[in-house]
Amino acid sequence: MSNPDVIVIGGGVSGLSVAWWLAHAGVTVEVWEQNAQPGGKIATREADGYMTERAASLMLNFRPEVSRLLAATGLDASKAMCPAPPKNRRYLLQRGQLVPVPMRPGALILSPLWSLRGKLRLLAEPFVPKGGRSDETVSEFIIRRLGRELLEKAMEPFIAGPLASDPDLASAQAVLPRLVALEKRYGSLALGVFAHKLLNRRTAPVHEVFSFRRGMAALIDVLAAAPGVCLHARRTATQLEPMRSGWRVAGHAPDGERTVRARHVVLSVPAAGAATLLHPLDGESERLLRGIGYASLTVVHLAFDRSAVHHPLAGTGFLVPRSENPQLTGCQWVSSLFPYRAPRAKVLLTCYLGGARAPETRDWDDDRCIGAVMAWLGPLLRIKTAPERVWVDRHECGLPLYHGAYSGRLRAIAERLENWPGLHLAANYCGGVSIRDRIANGYALAQNIQVALAGSGAPSPATVLGSFPMRAVTRSSC
Ligand SMILES: Cc1cc2nc3c(=O)[nH]c(=O)nc-3n(C[C@H](O)[C@H](O)[C@H](O)COP(=O)(O)OP(=O)(O)OC[C@H]3O[C@@H](n4cnc5c(N)ncnc54)[C@H](O)[C@@H]3O)c2cc1C
The missing domain is CATH 3.90.660.20 (Protoporphyrinogen oxidase, mitochondrial; domain 2)
Incomplete structure (x- = not known):
């Protein structure tokens, strides 16, 4: 491929998702991945009749973008998808x-998980006035709305397990954006959930929790092999240089040094890797990115x-x-x-x-x-x-870890990157760690880039998805 419109650095699910949406829209895109195989954290192992996943094992979906991608790739077919x-x-x-996790509101109240006091506190939720600081932690938010017992017995394990995070440090806005938005809009989580049920707000596909017959690797394979996605494995980006209308990316491959120019560059690498690439351009962005634990x-x-x-x-x-x-x-x-x-x-x-x-x-x-x-x-x-x-x-x-004043950190990075049009960050430290969020964020970023490419010819402003509630985007080696 001669110089592509877009170079994506990092062939994990974040980078591949952006690339897939771009290629799907006819944009020329190259992906540089330093490892021999794409997928980043995600890899499926098969041995002696067992299938094990190195990282992600399933998807929980309610995003229409994900359903669209699965339909377009054929991964939603019954012989490809495997619903739980x-x-x-x-x-x-x-x-x-x-103790079983209660799945319905009635069961929530009757569950032996909570004491009578905890149950009464749960029932009082609709009467708790809305409020709270914008930098509330998950613990502060949940205790304020639902009480300490629910935090300790139910919410903490959900934050510590799938998100590996600490609710005492995690930003409520970054980790629980939907709950924070429900409170803001309806004044109560219970009333918000009820209203959404009435309005049928969740655009859920047929199977909400699923994996694939060939494991999560099936998703990586279809993204990486999509027509129009030009994947270069064993290619490590080492340098970014802004040009008059775009970017020059340099790096090394097994057969020597490589340089490519593109109108847009998407950094889909972990925060420390993005910090290293940004170091010569912007010390403050580097500092902000290195601060992400x-x-x-x-x-x-x-x-x-x-x-x-x-x-x-x-x-x-x-x-x-x-x-x-x-x-x-x-x-x-x-x-x-x-x-x-x-x-x-x-x-x-x-x-x-x-x-x-x-x-x-x-x-x-x-x-x-x-x-x-x-x-x-x-x-x-x-x-x-x-x-x-x-x-x-x-x-x-x-x-x-979406800890501390996380939204503020991402906003500060986005402000710094406004000085670097055509440079975008898309990885699991912004906009959610789940595969669902990675695909949905990839779609939103691809849309931004397409608009810019179709416009004046100048690269679009830089994007850090997830730093603002864009398009209701809700939400590893170092
Ligand atoms: C144990 C575990 C279990 C999980 N379970 C689930 C689950 O069940 N469901 C779910 O939805 N999510 C799950 N997740 C989360 C999800 O798997 C990750 O958030 C997601 O895979 C991260 O993708 P990414 O592309 O942002 O980053 P990565 O996967 O880290 O990809 C970044 C890529 O960039 C490459 N790279 C880095 N530097 C360079 C460079 N200079 N040049 C070229 N390439 C470079 C790396 O080699 C890597 O391939 C889990 C995560 C873990 C760790």
């Missing part, structure tokens, strides 16, 4: 017991014979509040959720260790991680023998 069984139970650990995560997959696990495993797994066990944030019952991921009569469990609440697990070796997980799971799931197979995946910089 509907109405499957999820559990929370409480006093050493697994990441949590380390360790994923332990364990395979057993079914006869060795005496728990029925009827559900998708459980999350763990910090008061129960700070190091273990959750356990997914993979073979219950997606039975094809384990041979018949076998059980596959995936456990998540670490995150912001247990940084010490970063230094645990594999044996210590496996031993600790077995010591916790053994009594809980009545496991009688050692696992038949074990896989351990480590993410030194697993997930970005």
Whole structure:
């Protein structure tokens, strides 16, 4: 390809999503990925009839952009997509017991998870006046609206597990944008949810929670192989240089140095990588990006014979509040959720260790991680023998932490980047960490770039998606 319209640096799901939407609209786009394979954190492993995921294992979707992409790529077809069984139970650990997560408002009030006092506090939510500072933490927001008990028993494990974050430090606006918006609009979360139900606001596709028959790698493969996406693996960007109408990107490949010019550059690399590339251009942007912390995560997959696990495993797994066990944030019952991921009569469990609440697990070796997980799971799931197979995946910089005055930080970065038209940031530290949010953010950025390309010929202003509530975008190696 001669000089493309857009260069995307980083071939994780963020970069590939932007590239896919651009190519879909007929824009010429190159993706530079430093590793031999695209996908970044996401990779699917198959061995002896088991399928394990290095990072993301499923998608929870309610965004129409995601449904559109899945339909256009054929990934929504029944032989490609694998929905999670509907109405499957999820559990929370409480006093050493697994208690079902209430899924309906009635069940929420009747659940044995809360004390009578906690239930009354929940019922009082619609009468709590709206308010709160713009820089409230998740803990402050939830305690103010729903009470401390709900924070500790339910919200904290959801923030510490899937987001690896600490609710005492995480920005409510950045982590819970939908809840914050509901309060702002309706004055109450309960009233907001009720109003949205009445208005049928959620544009949910048929299957809300799903993966793919070939694992999450199937998504990466279709994005990377899309017609019009020119992927260069083993190509590391090392330098950005602004030109009169666009950018010059330099880097190295196995066969030598490479230089390409493009009207727009999208940095889809972790914050520290973006900081390094921006260092010669803008020291303040570099400083702001380096200030974004990441949590380390360790994923332990364990395979057993079914006869060795005496728990029925009827559900998708459980999350763990910090008061129960700070190091273990959750356990997914993979073979219950997606039975094809384990041979018949076998059980596959995936456990998540670490995150912001247990940084010490970063230094645990594999044996210590496996031993600790077995010591916790053994009594809980009545496991009688050692696992038949074990896989351990480590993410030194697993997930970005939306801690502190996060929206302000992203806004400051966006302001700095206004000096660099045609330069855009799109990665999981802005606009949400989930694959759903990465695809939806990719769509919004691709739209911006297309408008700019179709306009005056000058590159568009720089974009940091997620720094502002753009298009209601809601929301690892270092
Ligand atoms: C353990 C774990 C479990 C998760 N589970 C889920 C889940 O179940 N569902 C869900 O929706 N989300 C999940 N997530 C979140 C989701 O997987 C990530 O947020 C997402 O994959 C991050 O994508 P990204 O493209 O922003 O970053 P990355 O995946 O980190 O990609 C960045 C890419 O940039 C490349 N790169 C870096 N520097 C350069 C350079 N100079 N030149 C060229 N290339 C470069 C890197 O090699 C990498 O490929 C999980 C995350 C983790 C860690």
